[in-house]
Amino acid sequence: MTDALVQKGSSVQGGAGYALELRNISKKFGALEALSEVNIVVRPGERRAVLGSNGAGKTTLFNCITGDFLPTSGAIRFFGEDVTVFPAQERIRRGLRRTYQISLLFNGLTVLDNVYLACRGVSRGRFSFKRPSKSDALMQAAEELVATVHLTGALNTSVSDLSYGQQRQLEIAMALAGAPRFILFDEPAAGLSPTERAELVKILTGLPGHVGYIIIEHDMDVALRVSEMVTMMHNGRIFKEGKPAEIEDDPEVQALYLGGGHE
Template sequence: MALLSENTRLSSTGSYALEMDGVARHFGALVALSDINMKIAAGERRAVLGSNGAGKTTLFNAVTGDFDCTYGRIRFFGEDITTIPAHDRIRRGLRRTYQISQLFDGLTILQSVYLACRGVSRRRFSLLRPRDRDANMEQARSILMAVHLYDDADLQVATLSHGRKRQLEIAFALAGAPRFILFDEPAAGLSPTERRDLVAILGALPSHIGYVIIEHDLDVALRVSEYVSMMHNGRVFKEGTPEEIENDAEVQAIYLGDGHG
């Protein structure tokens, strides 16, 4: 099986993979998100930046269904998914990674990715062991090539460095046939060499797979994105290309600091 089958870049109603219309999330009196309006094209690579508490991860949680929206609507390739359970959003091709690693420490890398592929397949409840030419096993090996873990396939997850574990999380997000991925701070805690590897992995993803990346490492975020949405106090306050955002005086003053450049 190929790593990922080609998906149409157009939804039935337009060219957007992800649309948020007036999305808000309240926690009692706390307004974590307010009137988020965002349209992200199929295949687009978008960065969402902002200081701690700006609402970035809450936005991801609303898109994936981990949190309900207090107000607003979310559409995924033209389909309203606002009230669809999180597991059904996964089956529609939406994936995400998390800030805190959630891995199978007792398994090998290959076994872990195989289970991730099996978990989103039609045969996920089968008790049969995989055959030599099992499609999920073939896809797992292909994914390990894509995330630079193929040579370490037989290593136990518990023995991996932090950076290798972050690469494994990306492998999980590629399981099945993802149409769009949300990356939540994938460069957190990585060394300079591991950051360069991460940029290479994201840059080599199939062009039909779009993603949004939350990242505090601005050098990484601006290198792997085509467009940037800046958040502040639960709202989107500025958007533009990486070059426009990097050179914007207000953004530099608030987020980048006087020494950036």
């Protein structure tokens, strides 16, 4: 296993072959340093988990990647392009998507309507007032995405009538709208039952191979089952990286998750 990738002043060699590159990313909020010189590189199609206790910097890291926050220092490249100062919508146009810890759904609309609107929102015709027909290409794409997340049986069900687990599945379908190249999943298993977690694992492992993602997750069992690489964070820094089996067996990781901390 690889110990901390970065120490002060270190860097990662970049290249157009990576889907995502974070080079010495730091983020300060006044005197608080939420991220400290974080370096991560992710290959196209790679599935990676970012783990850590509350306050480790995981959500801040996601916010910097998506453009919700601008890093205090460092650089972010997405498929070889420097997007460090790009607004969130420009990153979306380049194929980056994200889910959130809190559901962002249209509760008064059906499952299909929600996914259709997501597809419409990233399409060239998003400002059209034309009512879609059954043969509308975006409507067909929406139906396919609903099937991808195992919700075909609830296609015309109002979101307000879905179970919490089904709502999380719907969020994944919406994140897949517009053929994204990379997705950030923010704690998709939070609040799910064991049965719903098993369904989530099936959905994530069944996504098209070219779609890479990073998943933030407190449920280590879920995270290790859906990822091929794991990055452990603590106090805004990376202190471990490795394969799921290596991370699971690492005594420092176990101590952190069991409350022993990491010095």
